[in-house]
Amino acid sequence: MAAESGADASAGHEGGELKRSIGLGQLAAIGIGATVGTGIFFVLSEATPEAGPAVVLSFVIAAITAGLTALCYAELASAVPVSGSSYSYAYATLGEAAAMAVAACLILEYLVSSAAVAVGWSEYLNALFEATIGLRVPDALSGAPGAGGVFNLPAVVLVVLCTLLLVRGVSESAAVNAVMVVIKLGVLLLFVAIAFTAFTADNFAQFAPLGVGGIGAAAGTVFFSFIGLDAVSTAGEEVRDPRRNLPRALVLALVVVTVVYLLVAVSALGAQPWGEFEGQEAGLAAIMGEVTGAAWPGIVIAAGAVISIFSVTLVTMYAQTRILFSMSRDGMLPPLLSRVNPRTLTPVPTTLLVGVGVAVLAGLVPLDVLADLVSVGTLVAFCVVSVGVIVLRRTAPDLPRGFRVPGYPVTPILSIAACLYLIVGLQWITLVVFVLWLAVALVFWAFYGARHSRLAAAAGDATGGERP
DSSP: OHHHHHHHHHHOOTTOOOOOOBOHHHHHHHHHHHHSSHHHHHHHHHHHHHHGGGHHHHHHHHHHHHHHHHHHHHHHHHHSOOTTTHHHHHHHHTOHHHHHHHHHHHIIIIIIHHHHHHHHHHHHHHHHHHHHTSOOOOGGGBSOTTTTOSOBHHHHHHHHHHHHHHHHOHHHHHHHHHHHHHHHHHHHHHHHHHHHTTOOGGGGSSOOTTHHHHHHHHHHHHGGGGTTGGGGGGGGGGBSSHHHHHHHHHHHHHHHHHHHHHHHHHHHHHHSOGGGOTTOTTHHHHHHHHHHOSSHHHHHHHHHHHHHHHHHHHHHHHHHHHHHHHHHHTTSSOGGGGOOOTTTOSOHHHHHHHHHHHHHHHHHSOHHHHHTTHHHHHHHHHHHHHHHHHHHHHHOTTSOOSOOOTTTTHHHHHHHHHHHHHHHTSOHHHHHHHHHHHHHHHHHIIIIIHHHSHHHHHHHHHHTSOOO
16 A cells, blocks of 8 residues: 555655654744744735735634644644655655655745745844844845845855754754744734734724635735744654654644734734735834834844744754655655764755755845745645545554544545635746646656655565666
8 A cells, every 4th residue: 555655665764863852842842933933024014905904814714724734734743753744644645756746845835935034034134233233234245136136145144054053953953943932922922912002993993895805815825924834743753752742742833823823913903004004014013113102112023033034944944854854765865865964863965955955045036036936835735734634544544643633534625625725816827837846846756756766666676676
């Protein structure tokens, strides 16, 4: 069966073994750190003009979509507790071609979004410098070609720092991330507390001025703020007691993220009329400044954003390295990428490759171009995870599971439907480019992965012949 052979292939350790050093708290912090980041600091300025005060419902729709998928992730993570996230789950349930397609989606989600949030970090770093020392990095060195600059130096510096930290070791990276998660949640809760002092119920009087269509469109925009939750499942082989801790960390991260987002959205809309959000830069800082009449809120928010985005970049780069590590160990990529350093027990070649790739994108490509494909890749990967739950229940019903999706099979079906609903709302050009990217990935699999994979090797050994 595909489930059995895929699971075996994914669970092997020929390419190297990772160290189990992450506990429940650090694992939940990985999910929160990858999710609560750039999005919530600017998404209200983009989504509120699409839906009005009803953007609160858009957050709920996006949270439900993420929540349904998180339940599916939790079951697969407890049944197949290996690195690689939905790539490994697809490999174990749907076979190599589907796994390669999911890997292409995850590269869009993690590699591209790492670069995108690094570019956002450059903008907030300049805002912090201006507010504190009255200086900023010159435009030529803080923006990509096509965005008013030549090279985005701060973004590249961030990527280099994250790469060095990841090379040093996962436990150190997880500890640093946990500290940054506490700081950024504190900054957002400070915003909520101050914004609620100026709360006006009249701001919600015209609740849905743009109708149901506006709520749906804003939900697609808001969904970007939930991307990264699945980073929890990329740490499957480095978690202590994964069958217990993986599902618990996923659910815990989702609850924390959703509560914080709704508090920020409701307090912000209560403090400022919805029509003023359009085109507003550093919206949360602007609202705090208006409410308090002081300059220090802008400094606090900018500092919080700098720390927050550092955390997101660190975790999304970590997730990407573990996905490529798993693909290499399965033979879908060259074996060098699954080589583990014997001292740090980290996949150093993979980490360096990801660092170089993210640095090039962050330094030379504008933010709007980077962000276009992130959502569609994530949503397609989410769909595959939900399908994987259904397939694995049928092909391996007796496989030990530390967590089972409640309401099966309705829950995974609803997850698929919710993801498709958000995909349909995306721009057609985004879908066309995504299909082309997917085609390139499948061609690579046909010419390399299908010939070098562990399943191909096993088939060759079984027939006494050569690999196909």
